[in-house]
Amino acid sequence: MTKLPKRTIVGVLVAALLIVAAIFFQQQGNGGNGDAFELRRSEFLMSTVVEALVYTEDEALGQEALSAAYRRAAELEAIMDRHQSDSDVAKINAAAGQNPVAVSEETFEVIRQGVEFGQMTGGAFDITVAPVMELWGFGSGENRVPDDEELERALELVDYRKIHLDEERLEVFLEKEGMELDLGGIAKGYIVDQALLTMQEMGIESASFDAGGDIRVLGIKPDGTPWRIGIRDPRDRTNLAAIVELDDQSVVTSGDYERFFMEDGQRYHHILDPDTGIPTRGLTSVTVLGEDAITTDTLSTGLFVMGLESGMELIESLADTEAIFITDDGQVHTSSGLDDQVEIL
Numbered sequence: 538m539t540k541l542p543k544r545t546i547v548g549v550l551v552a553a554l555l556i557v558a559a560i561f562f563q564q565q566g567n568g569g570n571g572d573a574f575e576l577r578r579s580e581f582l583m584s585t586v587v588e589a590l591v592y593t594e595d596e597a598l599g600q601e602a603l604s605a606a607y608r609r610a611a612e613l614e615a616i617m618d619r620h621q622s623d624s625d626v627a628k629i630n631a632a633a634g635q636n637p638v639a640v641s642e643e644t645f646e647v648i649r650q651g652v653e654f655g656q657m658t659g660g661a662f663d664i665t666v667a668p669v670m671e672l673w674g675f676g677s678g679e680n681r682v683p684d685d686e687e688l689e690r691a692l693e694l695v696d697y698r699k700i701h702l703d704e705e706r707l708e709v710f711l712e713k714e715g716m717e718l719d720l721g722g723i724a725k726g727y728i729v730d731q732a733l734l735t736m737q738e739m740g741i742e743s744a745s746f747d748a749g750g751d752i753r754v755l756g757i758k759p760d761g762t763p764w765r766i767g768i769r770d771p772r773d774r775t776n777l778a779a780i781v782e783l784d785d786q787s788v789v790t791s792g793d794y795e796r797f798f799m800e801d802g803q804r805y806h807h808i809l810d811p812d813t814g815i816p817t818r819g820l821t822s823v824t825v826l827g828e829d830a831i832t833t834d835t836l837s838t839g840l841f842v843m844g845l846e847s848g849m850e851l852i853e854s855l856a857d858t859e860a861i862f863i864t865d866d867g868q869v870h871t872s873s874g875l876d877d878q879v880e881i882l
């Protein structure tokens with residue numbers, strides 16, 4: 538038997554060890570996510586499909602966290618939905634022009650922030666837009682184009698500056714009879730934040746919560762990579778217009794393609810200019826990236842109303858907040874801080 542040189546034996550041993558190590562790490566790898574379980578859940582809430590994803594090494598904790606997040610979301614929806622007659626918002630609306638109504642801390646906080654975003658966007662974002670929403674049949678009833686006189690009358694009731702807030706007593710009062718709050722452009726964002734924070738407080742470090750495109754992620758993925766989120770092409774549902782990378786952030790898109798009706802070849806969608814009461818034109822979608830979902834939800838709606846020029850000016854003035862505007866001729870415009878986080882397709 539010929540004796541193998543020592544170098545060869547060492548070489549074979551090292552190679553064998555590498556193979557064993559490779560097999561070991563491959564088995565460990567759960568889609569490259571180490572020991573973490575990938576848990577997914579999907580429920581219908583806030584008139585949309587809400588999808589949550591958790592990475593955790595503790596499966597029982599992950600399941601518990603998911604349940605708690607959905608419970609919290611459902612509980613908040615029940616107090617902020619103006620169509621549920623015993624909600625805080627329904628009570629405020631019913632007492633408009635008559636008396637202030639005491640509400641939960643959460644409802645008060647959302648309305649307080651709604652007023653602040655109204656100021657920030659110069660009134661483009663206005664949570665008192667409900668009377669005009671109703672005219673167009675966005676909310677309850679059939680979609681139809683209202684006439685000028687109807688619009689004029691309803692617009693007299695739209696003004697976020699006529700919301701009175703009493704911080705001490707957590708009371709909300711709408712100055713004029715007939716005024717109505719609609720938290721449709723802000724509550725979803727707040728609820729996404731609260732759902733994710735609920736999971737975080739339970740010890741979850743990597744998760745995402747997606748309420749029909751209102752998305753916030755916690756941390757990064759266990760394999761060390763950021764979350765990658767596709768932004769839909771507004772005129773082709775099957776296509777993506779861009780991909781953004783998120784690290785402990787939120788992204789929300791407002792578009793003219795989610796809720797709309799067509800009449801005489803015109804598209805009428807559900808984001809209204811509070812000055813005219815008419816669905817805005819010029820943009821087909823606005824995507825906002827930021828630290829929390831209440832900000833990105835609100836600003837995506839607000840910037841959509843403001844349009845490309847003033848919208849871009851506002852977003853450039855805000856720290857840690859970026860945007861992608863898509864115009865009705867298909868052009869994509871991104872704010873200056875976004876370059877390394879977005880891939881335009």
Ligand code: ADP
Nearest residue numbers: 661662663664666721722791795807808809838
């Ligand atoms: P989605 O509800 O599809 O996520 P948005 O976040 O853009 O879309 O919010 C649109 C909703 O916001 C409308 O359904 C309505 O309830 C409300 N809304 C419409 N126009 C305005 C506006 N100018 N300011 C504030 N809220 C608005």
Ligand code: MG
Nearest residue numbers: 722834835838
């Ligand atoms: Mg929004």
